[in-house]
Amino acid sequence: MKFDCGCDFEMLDFDNVNLECPASWDLLGQGLTKGLFQIEKQLGRRYCKRIGPRNIEELAAVISLIRPGCLEAEYREDPSTGKMLNITDTYVKTKAGELKIEYIDPVLEPIFKDTFGVPVYQEQIMQICTDFAGFTLQEADSTRKAVGKKLVDKMAEVEKDFIEGALKMGHSEEKARTVFSWIDKFSGYGFNKSHAVSYAMLGDWGAYAKVHFPREFFKNKLAFSDSNPDEFDEIKQLVYEAKLFHINVLPPSVEVGKSQFSFTESNDLVFGLSHIKGVGVKSLKTIEQLKGITTSYDLFKKLFLDKKCKVKRNVVQALIKCAALAIPIDRVKLLARYEFLLMLTDRERNYLFDKSLVKDNSVTEMLASIIENGIPRGNNRINRLMETWADIKRDLGGNRKRMALAWEKYHLGMPLSGSEVELYNNWQVDTTCQSFLSLKHNDRVKVGVIIEEIREIKDKNENLMCFMKVSDATYMMDGVTVFCNQYAKLGWIIQEGKAVLIKGRKSDNSKGTGLLVNSIEHL
Numbered sequence: 262m263k264f265d266c267g268c269d270f271e272m273l274d275f276d277n278v279n280l281e282c283p284a285s286w287d288l289l290g291q292g293l294t295k296g297l298f299q300i301e302k303q304l305g306r307r308y309c310k311r312i313g314p315r316n317i318e319e320l321a322a323v324i325s326l327i328r329p330g331c332l333e334a335e336y337r338e339d340p341s342t343g344k345m346l347n348i349t350d351t352y353v354k355t356k357a358g359e360l361k362i363e364y365i366d367p368v369l370e371p372i373f374k375d376t377f378g379v380p381v382y383q384e385q386i387m388q389i390c391t392d393f394a395g396f397t398l399q400e401a402d403s404t405r406k407a408v409g410k411k412l413v414d415k416m417a418e419v420e421k422d423f424i425e426g427a428l429k430m431g432h433s434e435e436k437a438r439t440v441f442s443w444i445d446k447f448s449g450y451g452f453n454k455s456h457a458v459s460y461a462m463l464g465d466w467g468a469y470a471k472v473h474f475p476r477e478f479f480k481n482k483l484a485f486s487d488s489n490p491d492e493f494d495e496i497k498q499l500v501y502e503a504k505l506f507h508i509n510v511l512p513p514s515v516e517v518g519k520s521q522f523s524f525t526e527s528n529d530l531v532f533g534l535s536h537i538k539g540v541g542v543k544s545l546k547t548i549e550q551l552k553g554i555t556t557s558y559d560l561f562k563k564l565f566l567d568k569k570c571k572v573k574r575n576v577v578q579a580l581i582k583c584a585a586l587a588i589p590i591d592r593v594k595l596l597a598r599y600e601f602l603l604m605l606t607d608r609e610r611n612y613l614f615d616k617s618l619v620k621d622n623s624v625t626e627m628l629a630s631i632i633e634n635g636i637p638r639g640n641n642r643i644n645r646l647m648e649t650w651a652d653i654k655r656d657l658g659g660n661r662k663r664m665a666l667a668w669e670k671y672h673l674g675m676p677l678s679g680s681e682v683e684l685y686n687n688w689q690v691d692t693t694c695q696s697f698l699s700l701k702h703n704d705r706v707k708v709g710v711i712i713e714e715i716r717e718i719k720d721k722n723e724n725l726m727c728f729m730k731v732s733d734a735t736y737m738m739d740g741v742t743v744f745c746n747q748y749a750k751l752g753w754i755i756q757e758g759k760a761v762l763i764k765g766r767k768s769d770n771s772k773g774t775g776l777l778v779n780s781i782e783h784l
């Protein structure tokens with residue numbers, strides 16, 4: 262099979278991965294790292310985008326650079342701003358050619374030359390110990406251990422030896438202290454290179470599988486979503502990213518779906534039945550009995566009259582709520598009828614079935630008929646029935662579309678048949694979350710979204726600001742930034758789950774990509 266990227270193979274074979282496949286490296290450079298080993302989280306995504314690795318060596322560097330040690334260690338002053346850059350950002354800028362590679366001492370040049378002038382791996386730290394402070398290999402190794410294990414007492418001793426050693430080698434104390442501060446920050450976090458390279462291989466294999474066989478990639482990742490501590494969050498991220506690969510995930514279906522995520526004939530992915538909240542693996546066998554049922558009458562006959570049918574009540578409710586049954590009536594209506602029949606006694610229900618009243622009649626008609634014919638015994642019973650029915654009606658009386666989406670969110674982790682954004686009048690909206698991706702730096706946008714996540718932080722002046730993750734039916738994006746002035750004014754609108762209209766502009770430069778918010782209002 263010949264692919265656009267130039268690769269030519271039939272099956273995925275990890276012994277024969279084309280490490281030069283441009284499509285795989287492009288994918289990483291676009292930050293589409295969901296599901297890829299070690300780089301799938303926000304930091305990995307952001308730095309893959311900023312650094313744009315084009316080979317294993319550079320990807321290994323990314324994996325090391327997003328560890329806390331490199332992110333925390335102040336390393337060099339940025340001449341354009343006068344601010345200190347950490348190791349990670351120094352690498353980003355030197356690799357991009359925005360900052361000249363400089364060494365505070367010529368001894369460091371051979372050690373750092375392969376990593377754009379910054380320390381990235383533990384091996385480099387060891388080499389600094391031998392070449393800069395004159396340690397023996399053994400001393401360097403015990404330094405590595407002390408650094409790796411964060412032995413606080415040992416570190417003080419190592420620092421003293423390091424400074425003394427560096428002084429003996431003819432370096433100034435100031436320089437020695439600076440170099441040691443990098444080592445100190447590496448404590449417990451620095452990767453050794455072989456480790457980072459093997460992780461990078463796994464990351465690249467994942468990217469390779471994803472660009473050549475995206476459908477299978479997402480199907481398998483979704484199948485294993487339950488190994489994640491937050492299964493629904495994992496599903497949500499995968500489903501949204503799959504949209505960028507033109508893969509649609511449909512709500513679960515008893516007819517065409519399977520226990521796991523699977524493909525339909527038209528090549529859409531169907532939600533796996535075993536991933537529905539409320540449908541246990543044990544109930545999967547019983548659900549089989551509901552296959553082929555296409556009318557509510559047949560469904561109720563099966564559930565209430567067939568003694569062999571053992572589908573549990575909460576399972577039926579979950580299936581109705583996410584429209585997994587093949588019955589073409591509104592799920593709110595179907596649920597109301599089911600709840601009504603559930604509250605009846607056998608005698609009351611049998612009467613309705615005998616008289617064929619379950620078939621086409623509304624609940625109100627069914628209720629009137631059994632009352633008229635004196636089937637419920639006694640006035641108390643009649644009153645109870647009327648009250649319970651009033652309760653059901655009240656519970657199911659809201660906006661149907663909104664209710665359906667909320668049910669899907671509860672049982673599937675996210676609405677799959679649409680987005681709550683669609684419930685609102687969006688005449689001002691001019692951009693979707695997905696089309697935002699292809700806009701340019703400084704382009705202005707008006708986008709209608711649901712706020713998925715809010716992360717508050719303090720800016721450098723100790724004022725509160727926030728980052729948001731937002732979604733519509735097309736994609737879920739992060740990096741939506743509300744600076745402190747706006748946040749002070751608009752904070753009250755910003756709540757998780759709210760549908761809002763955001764006006765702002767796209768920022769897309771070496772610092773990252775995001776949406777800078779000018780104003781937010783309720784949709």
Ligand SMILES: [Zn+2]
Nearest residue numbers: 266268282284
């Ligand atoms: Zn390829």
